[in-house]
Amino acid sequence: MATIKEIKEQLAGIDSLDDAVFRALMLDQRSGVQRVVRQRQKQIQAEKSEDERLESMLIHEKLLHEQGCQLIAGIDEVGRGPLAGPVVAAAVILPPNCKIRGLNDSKKIPKSKHEIIYNDIVKNAVAIGIGSKSNDIIDQINIYEATKLAMLEALEKLSVRPQHLLIDAMTLASDIPQTSLIKGDAKSLSIAAASIVAKITRDRMMAAYDQEYPGYGFAQNVGYGTKEHLKGLQERGATAIHRQSFEPIKSMIS
Incomplete structure (x- = not known):
């Protein structure tokens, strides 16, 4: 037995x-x-x-594959809402029918698994491009326009030119055919991959800023207006990476 x-x-x-x-x-x-x-x-x-x-989550990619598109770039951003730091975008081209277990809208993935899935994306991706726009650019042209510029920069940094773009709720000034998907990071694996890459990239940037500007909790809140962050603003004032066009920073410096 x-x-x-x-x-x-x-x-x-x-x-x-x-x-x-x-x-x-x-x-x-x-x-x-x-x-x-x-x-x-x-x-x-x-x-x-x-x-x-x-x-x-591969429905949109498969439809494009049937039309002859093999190089499909998912594009997404992270960091439109924080009070500090840049907005970061990523463009990711995955191989046809690539399934990365656990990949989903980054907000639905436990934080403990972000790095693991990020590494799987990097290992499997055909190409990855990353773009970012600083708080100064955000203040100059507004967060929406800065987000589009970050996405275009991510697209330009891809090592191969995609045949089609799947973008999370945006339309870009590009001659590459594109599809805008509302809540795209929950509907497209390519966009979900871009969401994770953008998030990990920005989280690492904010952790580095936490060393440069201690007292705001940037490593934990990544620039969002948490209690610790707002307390830091009250006690220390705004830093060079704070968005002066965002409240409460705007009122503090006016």
């Missing part, structure tokens, strides 16, 4: 809930066997659900 360890190793090689091995093992009355069977069934179901979710 096989040991539970041997059965567990056997189950690890099974990826279908319809496999006859499951039916055979259901006859084994040992509680340990039933436990590992249930565990593997749950794992397979979770893997199937994840594959279906990722497949649904």
